[in-house]
Amino acid sequence: MYETKTWREKIRLLMFVMWPILITQVGLTAMNFIDTTMSGQAGADDLAGVAIGSSLWMPVFTGVTGVLLAMTPIISQKIGAKRAEEVPFSVIQGVYLSIAIAAIVIILGYFVLDPILQAMSLEDSVRHVAKHYLIGLALGIVPLFVYTVLRCFIDSLGQTRVTMVITLMALPVNFVFNYALIFGRFGFPELGGIGAGYASAVTYWVILFITYYYVANVRPFSPYQVFKKLYQVSISTWKEILLLGLPIGMTIFFEASIFSAVTLLMSQFTTEIIAAHQAALNFSSLLYMLPLSIAMALTIAVGFEVGAKRISDAKAYGAIGMVFALMLALFACVVIYVLREPAGQLYTNDPEVLDYIKTFLIFAIFFQFSDALNTPIQGVLRGYKDVNVPFVAALVSFWIFGLPAGYYFANYTFFGPYGYWIGLTVGLTACALFLLRRLFVVQNREERKVEQETLKDS
Template sequence: MSFQWSLWKREAVGTLLLAGPLTVAQLLQMGMGFIDTVMAGRMGAAVLAAVGLGSSLWALMLLGCIGAVMAISPLVAHLNGAGDEAAIADEFHQGLWVAMLVGIVAVPITYGLAAMLPLLNVDPEIAPLASEYLKVSAWGMPGLCLYLAPRYLNEGLSNTKPVMLVQFLLLPLNVLGNYLFMYGGWGFPAMGAAGAALSTAIGLWLGAAMMFGYLRFGRRFQSLALFSHFHAPRSREIWRILKLGLPIAIAIILEVGMFSAVAVLMGTLGKVEMAAHQIALNYAGLMFMLPLSISQAITIRVGHAAGAGDVRLAVARGWLGVVLSGGIMALSATLLLLFPDVIVAFYTNDPEVTAMAISLLFAAALFQFSDGLQVAGSGALRGLKDTAVPMVINMVAYWAVGFPVAWLIGIYWGVGPQGLWGGLVVGLTLAALLLNTRLFLVGRKKVLHTQFSAT
């Protein structure tokens, strides 16, 4: 029993040490969005609304690129676990070709989103500003993907500190870029919303340069020979990476898309409801960074154990991550239930908004635990290279069940904001149940296969 406890304790510490820098990096990235919002707000409501709308649409492209390139992490983790250093450079090079392909394709798609704005009946004062935001930010997409490739190489090697350091350096540069391009500091033309996009795009290219500089001069990468010989693209390998990565991208977009669609429905109910929704969602988003980071750490550690041929350890690490993630979000839900008024007071002192936001925080408390379980289950399955079925699960949970329930209760039955959030609770809870059932089935199958092979 003491051995088992020491083993679980060691595994938990290893997971949390990997997740810590990722949490900080993601909070710093959210801080960049917060700074953009604050600085845009000083230029008037139209610029603020344009940055908000443009960044929301751009975020869908961002998440799609992240998901498609994220496949590098479990693939490298498997090779690292197997001790196959010679194959890591080739895997990285093929992943880099995928990243460049995804980044190039993302540019015209982002332009397409800008062209669609008139079809969304957006305020005519806001639409052209948001359109310019998207067109400028589109040119940062290749830089984003070139940043992601070395990031996920590092994560696959269980090295999560570089991404934290890069985000730490980019935060003040984003403030400087906004001052120069949004406000027209030091003689630059004031570009408003487009200036915020330009600052972000430049930051993405700088982040890519920093990550490649780290790979080139970091001593720990010398044995991998990443730059001694660059491997040409091979269609079969590129398709193998995309086959793993595209379902991740679609699954992420399906989940975030449900939240975006509910926000659109919320906007039809009134400004008080929308403000309360934003408060509750912002807090939930901040807390979600913790299980999200654990999920990414699980992918790495599960992939490493699976690559080393220790399937039992891989599955155990997956379930440990689920327990850690669920425990953290259970604590978050407890705080929501005990101190909702304290949390809302950080955001507003408007009595109407406060009352509505508190009621939504109670709904948020219900899905905190489910949210932690579903993202952890997803991360463990990625580590086992299982991404196609989780994509289908997200489609069913969020769009066949969650969103229709939100519309039915919130809009059709007229319950309002609490009904819309009830749909979120249902969608996330179903996703958590199905994804962790899938993890149980896949894990059991792999363990039984290993036992059969051994005999």
């Protein structure tokens, strides 16, 4: 990152940072896309089982990732304030914390997975696939969370192309192991949808090893000598990360968990509907990478400018990011409408499931613009280290407004299973409106704060 003077320079720098993030996020989502589409070709039970397993895993994954994303503004502001010597210590503490969180997730999963699956009205074959898919995936939790911390360090330096390259290198690994383990190729056992979990775990280890090599040996990361010294565990630093990261993680958790809750509530419908819902959600999540990537780039840019006390520049980046996100939302709507049938055919050969997928994707069009505001604003607020109010906004919007609205439309109107997707739109829209108001408050507060510090110094 570097200081920019004009709007054109800001747009160029934000795009330079954002496009590799977008490709990286699409690549990471493509792994789940590969899991889902290839499992669907193995059968409806496999697709439904992976759907249930993914729905239980994704809120945990996104929530923990949100906690660890606190590393991005922490490191960005240190670099912006020219305190680079503090960066290695922060990164190593983040690595320690990620391993501790991974251990907690694995232990909790051991005790709660069976009771949760037994409480759901699933066919035995679907329940079996979901359980063992998650067991396979669990083998990759530690490298996935450690990689997230190292990625925050890489991205904080504005070197987002590196994470893009790493992710693209890992995609063929994911595809090959999915093909081998789902369909029993190259001498591997035929595991169906279960094999997708083990394939993801292998891929996460590959990603971690490649990332470690870059951070330790390639400039501009190697001069920081992140791995030169193994610092002692610092509870105070963990506390700093968690105070910032827990609200971020909970905000993302409440947004992600409503999608998972909808999938779990879908268990009242047929296996075909569950499979179609998951397929449509998986496809639309690829397009969600557009606003998410903008949000991650905005966190880096805004955090850098706030650290340097250039609030007007931080505001300019926020405005650019949101306008661009709205433009991309319009593009996403067109893509969903035009590609709804060929997209559905990627997931299934079953005509009934395909019809359901096409209808679900029509409903997905309606929450694109809400996502285009909601997600980038979250990224801007994280750059300001403002995380507590977005957490409350997400809780209220998704669980008090969105989910009850979806339950009503699904169970008391003719919309049936599609009613839950109406609820998703309600929750996303409410959250976007709350956060837009909060953004104005935070920007004005930070401007006054910098003005007061300037007057005091003079």
